[in-house]
Amino acid sequence: MSERSVTPARRRGLADEVADTVREAIFDGTYAPGAQLREVELSRALEVSRGPVREALLRLEREGLVHTAWHRGAFVVELSAADIAELDSLRGALEGLAVSLVAETADERGLTAIEAAADTMGRAGDAYAMVRADIAFHDAVYAAAGHRRLREAWQAIRSQVHLFLLTRVGVSDDLAHLPGEHRELAAALRAGDTDRAARLFADHRKHAFHLLTGGRTAAPYPGSERESG
Incomplete structure:
Protein backbone atom coordinates (compact mmCIF):
# COMPACT_ATOMS: atom_id res chain seq x y z
CA MET A 1 0.00 0.00 0.00
CA SER A 2 1.38 3.36 -0.98
CA GLU A 3 1.77 5.99 1.67
CA ARG A 4 -0.50 8.97 1.49
CA SER A 5 -0.11 12.39 2.94
CA VAL A 6 -2.14 15.54 3.19
CA THR A 7 -1.09 18.90 1.86
CA PRO A 8 0.20 21.17 4.63
CA ALA A 9 -2.33 23.78 5.65
CA ARG A 10 -1.65 27.34 4.58
CA ARG A 11 -1.31 29.96 7.25
CA ARG A 12 -4.16 32.43 6.79
CA GLY A 13 -3.69 34.64 9.80
CA LEU A 14 -2.78 37.75 7.82
CA ALA A 15 -5.75 37.38 5.48
CA ASP A 16 -7.98 36.95 8.54
CA GLU A 17 -6.67 40.21 10.00
CA VAL A 18 -7.23 42.06 6.74
CA ALA A 19 -10.78 40.66 6.46
CA ASP A 20 -11.52 41.74 10.04
CA THR A 21 -10.19 45.23 9.39
CA VAL A 22 -12.13 45.75 6.16
CA ARG A 23 -15.30 44.27 7.67
CA GLU A 24 -15.10 46.70 10.58
CA ALA A 25 -14.47 49.57 8.17
CA ILE A 26 -17.68 48.64 6.37
CA PHE A 27 -19.58 48.38 9.64
CA ASP A 28 -18.37 51.74 10.96
CA GLY A 29 -19.25 53.56 7.75
CA THR A 30 -15.73 54.09 6.44
CA TYR A 31 -16.72 52.15 3.33
CA ALA A 32 -20.36 52.77 2.45
CA PRO A 33 -22.48 50.43 0.31
CA GLY A 34 -21.30 50.78 -3.28
CA ALA A 35 -17.79 51.93 -2.33
CA GLN A 36 -14.95 50.45 -4.34
CA LEU A 37 -12.34 48.42 -2.46
CA ARG A 38 -9.07 48.74 -4.36
CA GLU A 39 -6.45 46.10 -3.63
CA VAL A 40 -3.53 48.46 -4.17
CA GLU A 41 -4.92 51.10 -1.81
CA LEU A 42 -5.82 48.54 0.86
CA SER A 43 -2.44 46.83 0.70
CA ARG A 44 -0.72 50.20 1.06
CA ALA A 45 -2.94 51.35 3.92
CA LEU A 46 -2.64 48.04 5.80
CA GLU A 47 1.04 47.58 4.93
CA VAL A 48 0.58 44.08 3.53
CA SER A 49 1.04 42.55 0.11
CA ARG A 50 -1.87 42.25 -2.30
CA GLY A 51 -2.15 38.48 -1.74
CA PRO A 52 -3.72 38.67 1.75
CA VAL A 53 -5.93 41.56 0.60
CA ARG A 54 -7.23 39.53 -2.34
CA GLU A 55 -7.86 36.54 -0.08
CA ALA A 56 -9.64 38.73 2.48
CA LEU A 57 -11.91 40.23 -0.16
CA LEU A 58 -12.85 36.75 -1.33
CA ARG A 59 -13.78 35.84 2.23
CA LEU A 60 -15.91 38.98 2.56
CA GLU A 61 -17.56 38.12 -0.74
CA ARG A 62 -18.56 34.73 0.67
CA GLU A 63 -20.08 36.56 3.65
CA GLY A 64 -22.17 38.66 1.29
CA LEU A 65 -20.46 41.97 2.16
CA VAL A 66 -18.42 42.40 -1.03
CA HIS A 67 -19.01 41.63 -4.69
CA THR A 68 -16.51 41.61 -7.53
CA ALA A 69 -17.15 42.68 -11.08
CA TRP A 70 -15.07 41.60 -14.06
CA HIS A 71 -12.48 44.27 -14.93
CA ARG A 72 -13.98 46.61 -12.30
CA GLY A 73 -12.74 45.22 -9.00
CA ALA A 74 -14.41 44.76 -5.63
CA PHE A 75 -17.23 46.83 -4.16
CA VAL A 76 -19.18 46.90 -0.91
CA VAL A 77 -22.54 45.27 -1.60
CA GLU A 78 -25.57 47.46 -2.17
CA LEU A 79 -28.63 45.44 -1.21
CA SER A 80 -31.32 45.26 -3.88
Whole structure:
Protein backbone atom coordinates (compact mmCIF):
# COMPACT_ATOMS: atom_id res chain seq x y z
CA MET A 1 0.00 0.00 0.00
CA SER A 2 1.38 3.36 -0.98
CA GLU A 3 1.77 5.99 1.67
CA ARG A 4 -0.50 8.97 1.49
CA SER A 5 -0.11 12.39 2.94
CA VAL A 6 -2.14 15.54 3.19
CA THR A 7 -1.09 18.90 1.86
CA PRO A 8 0.20 21.17 4.63
CA ALA A 9 -2.33 23.78 5.65
CA ARG A 10 -1.65 27.34 4.58
CA ARG A 11 -1.31 29.96 7.25
CA ARG A 12 -4.16 32.43 6.79
CA GLY A 13 -3.69 34.64 9.80
CA LEU A 14 -2.78 37.75 7.82
CA ALA A 15 -5.75 37.38 5.48
CA ASP A 16 -7.98 36.95 8.54
CA GLU A 17 -6.67 40.21 10.00
CA VAL A 18 -7.23 42.06 6.74
CA ALA A 19 -10.78 40.66 6.46
CA ASP A 20 -11.52 41.74 10.04
CA THR A 21 -10.19 45.23 9.39
CA VAL A 22 -12.13 45.75 6.16
CA ARG A 23 -15.30 44.27 7.67
CA GLU A 24 -15.10 46.70 10.58
CA ALA A 25 -14.47 49.57 8.17
CA ILE A 26 -17.68 48.64 6.37
CA PHE A 27 -19.58 48.38 9.64
CA ASP A 28 -18.37 51.74 10.96
CA GLY A 29 -19.25 53.56 7.75
CA THR A 30 -15.73 54.09 6.44
CA TYR A 31 -16.72 52.15 3.33
CA ALA A 32 -20.36 52.77 2.45
CA PRO A 33 -22.48 50.43 0.31
CA GLY A 34 -21.30 50.78 -3.28
CA ALA A 35 -17.79 51.93 -2.33
CA GLN A 36 -14.95 50.45 -4.34
CA LEU A 37 -12.34 48.42 -2.46
CA ARG A 38 -9.07 48.74 -4.36
CA GLU A 39 -6.45 46.10 -3.63
CA VAL A 40 -3.53 48.46 -4.17
CA GLU A 41 -4.92 51.10 -1.81
CA LEU A 42 -5.82 48.54 0.86
CA SER A 43 -2.44 46.83 0.70
CA ARG A 44 -0.72 50.20 1.06
CA ALA A 45 -2.94 51.35 3.92
CA LEU A 46 -2.64 48.04 5.80
CA GLU A 47 1.04 47.58 4.93
CA VAL A 48 0.58 44.08 3.53
CA SER A 49 1.04 42.55 0.11
CA ARG A 50 -1.87 42.25 -2.30
CA GLY A 51 -2.15 38.48 -1.74
CA PRO A 52 -3.72 38.67 1.75
CA VAL A 53 -5.93 41.56 0.60
CA ARG A 54 -7.23 39.53 -2.34
CA GLU A 55 -7.86 36.54 -0.08
CA ALA A 56 -9.64 38.73 2.48
CA LEU A 57 -11.91 40.23 -0.16
CA LEU A 58 -12.85 36.75 -1.33
CA ARG A 59 -13.78 35.84 2.23
CA LEU A 60 -15.91 38.98 2.56
CA GLU A 61 -17.56 38.12 -0.74
CA ARG A 62 -18.56 34.73 0.67
CA GLU A 63 -20.08 36.56 3.65
CA GLY A 64 -22.17 38.66 1.29
CA LEU A 65 -20.46 41.97 2.16
CA VAL A 66 -18.42 42.40 -1.03
CA HIS A 67 -19.01 41.63 -4.69
CA THR A 68 -16.51 41.61 -7.53
CA ALA A 69 -17.15 42.68 -11.08
CA TRP A 70 -15.07 41.60 -14.06
CA HIS A 71 -12.48 44.27 -14.93
CA ARG A 72 -13.98 46.61 -12.30
CA GLY A 73 -12.74 45.22 -9.00
CA ALA A 74 -14.41 44.76 -5.63
CA PHE A 75 -17.23 46.83 -4.16
CA VAL A 76 -19.18 46.90 -0.91
CA VAL A 77 -22.54 45.27 -1.60
CA GLU A 78 -25.57 47.46 -2.17
CA LEU A 79 -28.63 45.44 -1.21
CA SER A 80 -31.32 45.26 -3.88
CA ALA A 81 -35.03 45.04 -3.14
CA ALA A 82 -34.82 41.30 -3.81
CA ASP A 83 -31.87 40.96 -1.41
CA ILE A 84 -33.77 42.80 1.31
CA ALA A 85 -36.87 40.64 0.83
CA GLU A 86 -34.86 37.41 0.96
CA LEU A 87 -32.93 38.46 4.04
CA ASP A 88 -36.12 39.52 5.77
CA SER A 89 -37.91 36.23 5.07
CA LEU A 90 -34.94 34.06 6.05
CA ARG A 91 -34.25 36.09 9.16
CA GLY A 92 -37.91 35.77 10.11
CA ALA A 93 -37.82 31.98 9.78
CA LEU A 94 -34.66 31.64 11.88
CA GLU A 95 -35.73 34.21 14.45
CA GLY A 96 -39.15 32.63 14.88
CA LEU A 97 -37.54 29.40 16.05
CA ALA A 98 -35.01 31.23 18.22
CA VAL A 99 -37.68 33.31 19.96
CA SER A 100 -39.84 30.29 20.74
CA LEU A 101 -36.87 28.37 22.14
CA VAL A 102 -35.75 31.28 24.31
CA ALA A 103 -39.25 32.01 25.64
CA GLU A 104 -39.80 28.35 26.51
CA THR A 105 -36.41 27.07 27.62
CA ALA A 106 -33.81 29.82 28.18
CA ASP A 107 -31.99 29.84 31.50
CA GLU A 108 -31.24 32.82 33.71
CA ARG A 109 -27.81 33.34 32.21
CA GLY A 110 -29.19 33.58 28.68
CA LEU A 111 -32.02 35.94 29.64
CA THR A 112 -29.65 38.18 31.59
CA ALA A 113 -27.32 38.40 28.59
CA ILE A 114 -30.25 39.44 26.36
CA GLU A 115 -31.30 42.14 28.83
CA ALA A 116 -27.72 43.41 29.14
CA ALA A 117 -27.46 43.63 25.34
CA ALA A 118 -30.69 45.66 25.23
CA ASP A 119 -29.37 48.03 27.91
CA THR A 120 -26.14 48.51 25.94
CA MET A 121 -28.15 49.99 23.08
CA GLY A 122 -29.10 52.93 25.28
CA ARG A 123 -25.42 53.86 25.58
CA ALA A 124 -24.62 53.78 21.86
CA GLY A 125 -22.82 56.93 20.82
CA ASP A 126 -23.93 57.06 17.20
CA ALA A 127 -26.02 55.23 14.61
CA TYR A 128 -23.23 52.80 13.71
CA ALA A 129 -22.70 51.87 17.35
CA MET A 130 -26.46 51.43 17.66
CA VAL A 131 -26.49 48.97 14.75
CA ARG A 132 -23.58 47.08 16.28
CA ALA A 133 -25.48 46.86 19.58
CA ASP A 134 -28.60 45.75 17.70
CA ILE A 135 -26.67 42.85 16.14
CA ALA A 136 -25.20 41.96 19.55
CA PHE A 137 -28.73 41.79 20.98
CA HIS A 138 -29.74 39.26 18.35
CA ASP A 139 -26.49 37.36 18.91
CA ALA A 140 -27.56 37.01 22.55
CA VAL A 141 -31.00 35.74 21.54
CA TYR A 142 -29.53 33.02 19.32
CA ALA A 143 -27.00 32.07 22.00
CA ALA A 144 -29.77 31.76 24.60
CA ALA A 145 -31.78 29.50 22.29
CA GLY A 146 -29.28 26.72 22.91
CA HIS A 147 -29.52 25.36 19.36
CA ARG A 148 -26.10 25.01 17.75
CA ARG A 149 -27.21 24.57 14.16
CA LEU A 150 -29.66 27.46 14.44
CA ARG A 151 -26.86 29.68 15.74
CA GLU A 152 -24.64 28.59 12.84
CA ALA A 153 -27.42 29.46 10.38
CA TRP A 154 -27.63 32.92 11.95
CA GLN A 155 -23.86 33.34 11.65
CA ALA A 156 -24.15 32.58 7.93
CA ILE A 157 -26.33 35.66 7.36
CA ARG A 158 -25.16 37.83 10.25
CA SER A 159 -22.89 40.09 8.21
CA GLN A 160 -25.59 40.62 5.60
CA VAL A 161 -28.15 41.50 8.28
CA HIS A 162 -25.62 43.98 9.68
CA LEU A 163 -25.37 45.51 6.20
CA PHE A 164 -29.18 45.53 6.02
CA LEU A 165 -29.35 47.53 9.24
CA LEU A 166 -26.65 49.92 8.04
CA THR A 167 -28.73 50.52 4.94
CA ARG A 168 -31.56 51.48 7.29
CA VAL A 169 -29.28 54.16 8.79
CA GLY A 170 -28.99 55.65 5.32
CA VAL A 171 -32.77 55.89 5.09
CA SER A 172 -33.55 57.15 8.58
CA ASP A 173 -31.27 58.28 11.38
CA ASP A 174 -34.14 58.31 13.89
CA LEU A 175 -32.99 55.36 15.98
CA ALA A 176 -33.74 56.75 19.44
CA HIS A 177 -36.68 54.37 19.87
CA LEU A 178 -34.58 51.23 19.39
CA PRO A 179 -33.37 50.77 22.99
CA GLY A 180 -36.96 50.86 24.25
CA GLU A 181 -38.07 48.40 21.57
CA HIS A 182 -35.35 45.96 22.50
CA ARG A 183 -36.04 46.20 26.21
CA GLU A 184 -39.65 45.32 25.43
CA LEU A 185 -38.49 42.35 23.33
CA ALA A 186 -36.29 41.22 26.22
CA ALA A 187 -39.16 41.61 28.69
CA ALA A 188 -41.44 39.39 26.61
CA LEU A 189 -38.75 36.70 26.51
CA ARG A 190 -38.20 37.04 30.26
CA ALA A 191 -41.93 36.56 30.86
CA GLY A 192 -41.89 33.39 28.77
CA ASP A 193 -44.74 34.79 26.69
CA THR A 194 -44.06 33.02 23.41
CA ASP A 195 -46.97 34.53 21.48
CA ARG A 196 -46.26 38.10 22.56
CA ALA A 197 -42.53 37.72 21.96
CA ALA A 198 -43.11 36.29 18.49
CA ARG A 199 -45.48 39.14 17.63
CA LEU A 200 -43.12 41.83 18.90
CA PHE A 201 -40.11 40.42 17.06
CA ALA A 202 -42.18 40.16 13.87
CA ASP A 203 -43.32 43.79 14.20
CA HIS A 204 -39.72 44.83 14.86
CA ARG A 205 -38.58 43.23 11.58
CA LYS A 206 -41.59 44.57 9.70
CA HIS A 207 -40.84 48.16 10.68
CA ALA A 208 -37.24 47.93 9.43
CA PHE A 209 -38.38 46.21 6.23
CA HIS A 210 -40.92 48.93 5.51
CA LEU A 211 -38.32 51.64 5.99
CA LEU A 212 -36.12 50.06 3.34
CA THR A 213 -38.89 49.32 0.87
CA GLY A 214 -40.64 52.66 0.97
CA GLY A 215 -43.50 51.57 3.24
CA ARG A 216 -43.03 54.52 5.55
CA THR A 217 -46.71 54.81 6.37
CA ALA A 218 -46.54 51.56 8.31
CA ALA A 219 -47.81 51.68 11.87
CA PRO A 220 -45.06 52.41 14.38
CA TYR A 221 -43.54 49.57 16.34
CA PRO A 222 -45.74 48.71 19.35
CA GLY A 223 -44.37 50.45 22.39
CA SER A 224 -42.01 52.71 20.43
CA GLU A 225 -43.74 55.74 21.90
CA ARG A 226 -42.67 54.82 25.39
CA GLU A 227 -39.66 53.47 27.19
CA SER A 228 -40.12 50.15 28.95
CA GLY A 229 -39.28 50.11 32.62
